Amino acid sequence: MSTGRTYYLTTPIYYVNDKPHIGHAYTTLACDVLARFKRLDGYEVMFLTGTDEHGQKVEKAAAAAGEAPKAFCDRVSQSFRDLAQAMDVSNNDFIRTTEPRHIAACQAIWRRMVASGDIYLGAYEGWYAVRDEAYYGEDELEKRADGKFYAPSGAPVEWVREPSYFFRLSAWGDRLLKFYDDHPDFIAPQSRRNEVVSFVKRGLNDLSISRTSFKWGVLVPDDDAHIMYVWLDALTNYISALGFPDEGGKYAKYWPADLHMVGKDIVRFHTVYWPAFLLAAGLAPPKRVYAHGWWTIEGQKMSKSLGNAIDPHSLIATYGLDQFRYFMVREVPFGNDGDFAKQALVNRINSELANGFGNLGLRTLSFIGKNCDGRVPEPGPLEADDRTLLAAAESVLGRMRPALDEQQFHVAIQAWVDVVNAANKYIDEQAPWTLRKTNTDRMKTVLWVLAETIRHLAITAQPFVPGAAGKLLDQLGVSEAARGFSALGDGGALKAGTALPAPQGVFPRFVDATAA
Numbered sequence: 001m002s003t004g005r006t007y008y009l010t011t012p013i014y015y016v017n018d019k020p021h022i023g024h025a026y027t028t029l030a031c032d033v034l035a036r037f038k039r040l041d042g043y044e045v046m047f048l049t050g051t052d053e054h055g056q057k058v059e060k061a062a063a064a065a066g067e068a069p070k071a072f073c074d075r076v077s078q079s080f081r082d083l084a085q086a087m088d089v090s091n092n093d094f095i096r097t098t099e100p101r102h103i104a105a106c107q108a109i110w111r112r113m114v115a116s117g118d119i120y121l122g123a124y125e126g127w128y129a130v131r132d133e134a135y136y137g138e139d140e141l142e143k144r145a146d147g148k149f150y151a152p153s154g155a156p157v158e159w160v161r162e163p164s165y166f167f168r169l170s171a172w173g174d175r176l177l178k179f180y181d182d183h184p185d186f187i188a189p190q191s192r193r194n195e196v197v198s199f200v201k202r203g204l205n206d207l208s209i210s211r212t213s214f215k216w217g218v219l220v221p222d223d224d225a226h227i228m229y230v231w232l233d234a235l236t237n238y239i240s241a242l243g244f245p246d247e248g249g250k251y252a253k254y255w256p257a258d259l260h261m262v263g264k265d266i267v268r269f270h271t272v273y274w275p276a277f278l279l280a281a282g283l284a285p286p287k288r289v290y291a292h293g294w295w296t297i298e299g300q301k302m303s304k305s306l307g308n309a310i311d312p313h314s315l316i317a318t319y320g321l322d323q324f325r326y327f328m329v330r331e332v333p334f335g336n337d338g339d340f341a342k343q344a345l346v347n348r349i350n351s352e353l354a355n356g357f358g359n360l361g362l363r364t365l366s367f368i369g370k371n372c373d374g375r376v377p378e379p380g381p382l383e384a385d386d387r388t389l390l391a392a393a394e395s396v397l398g399r400m401r402p403a404l405d406e407q408q409f410h411v412a413i414q415a416w417v418d419v420v421n422a423a424n425k426y427i428d429e430q431a432p433w434t435l436r437k438t439n440t441d442r443m444k445t446v447l448w449v450l451a452e453t454i455r456h457l458a459i460t461a462q463p464f465v466p467g468a469a470g471k472l473l474d475q476l477g478v479s480e481a482a483r484g485f486s487a488l489g490d491g492g493a494l495k496a497g498t499a500l501p502a503p504q505g506v507f508p509r510f511v512d513a514t515a516a
């Protein structure tokens, strides 16, 4: 089904200092929805995720765990891989920054920035936050009652003084501003774009891009007293996974990336440093960086000290994978911050999945099973209400596509929910249980219209709830080959007489067994 169109999207690579939680799950799931959507829409998709394994933060975490850094990274990186698998994530590759292919790419981009005159040797003296792996100016810091300084993120900072290579970021301000002007969609949402533009307009300092006071990183070419700053190392993952410095093959096919999906905490690294590094190296910047919002847990910030981080595996075990996936991208307008509350999850899955879509599928297919000999019924002439519902079902894709091209997951899902609701209203109004006694021809038409509507809803729901959507398509007798978006519309319509397997519910109502 290849159209020759490609789509490359990435998650951040996650630090292995800590085990994965729903914040990480969120970004990865959002990307998985897009990757699946684009594949169904005929694109060749490259979807990358992975782990960020170098730097002081990881080195300290390994020491605290009493493990050698590499063994520690192997173990924690595997837990991110396991989570992706448990969430049925369809990534095409998983990059680790300790892999030789990645180290080669880092050294190659470094050499190119040296060749362009953008790197020089000096000494860094200033504040550094290990938790953020970021440098801060004194004017950005807050002095607290304990007499210590803290970054705007709340991370403690320490004073660092050591020889360092610098990237001439100060020379890139005007070129970055021009790049943002020429590429109005580069940073989204708009609020983040405004923040970045005003940050760059205030003037940029040269950036320290190497460290000498610890060893856990990629060696600087021709000077192994230095290791590369972990953010230069980490950002390069997006091209090392494409085989850079080989600029043919996957690199030629997929770069520049269509989308780097990130949390709002790391927007500056992706929209200021990364395009500047790439431009300095003579490489194209990515097309778009989307910075989504931040989750809190039952109203509180997720934090190690509060111990309130939620393990996605336990949510999947309790509520089901499709239910968890759906909630994550449905609940909060994408781009905004959101609060994770179990009651909201239960309400959402019971109203839209169990009572909404699940019930529609089960009612219709059970009725067909009992009253049409378990075969797709033969429709008669369509009436206005039938045509209205079918037209709505056929229009879902056209409403989802522009919404997802702007990463507005909640808008795309709302378009789908509107049709689920319209179909449930139609079944109540047409009352096939009454037609069964009064007009079986009309009953068959109504059931066919419903089955055809469910086919559209299930095909378009695959990116969000792949398991349940697949089961419904099985129950409608739709072959694997007829599940792409090109099968939507009349061309792929269900054929009367097709034998259907016994129907089964795909979205049970969630009843809290522990509630009194």
Ligand code: ME8
Pocket (backbone or CB within 6 Å): 011, 012, 013, 014, 015, 016, 022, 023, 024, 026, 027, 052, 234, 235, 236, 237, 261, 262, 263, 264, 265, 266, 293, 294, 295, 296, 302
């Ligand atoms: O920053 N709400 O890795 P990281 C929403 N290694 N998203 C959240 C979240 C929350 N409460 N907590 C984490 C790093 N995330 C670097 C990235 S990329 C070249 C290097 C998500 O393990 C969100 O996507 O700290 C955020 O940007 C990312 O996890 C940070 O993961």
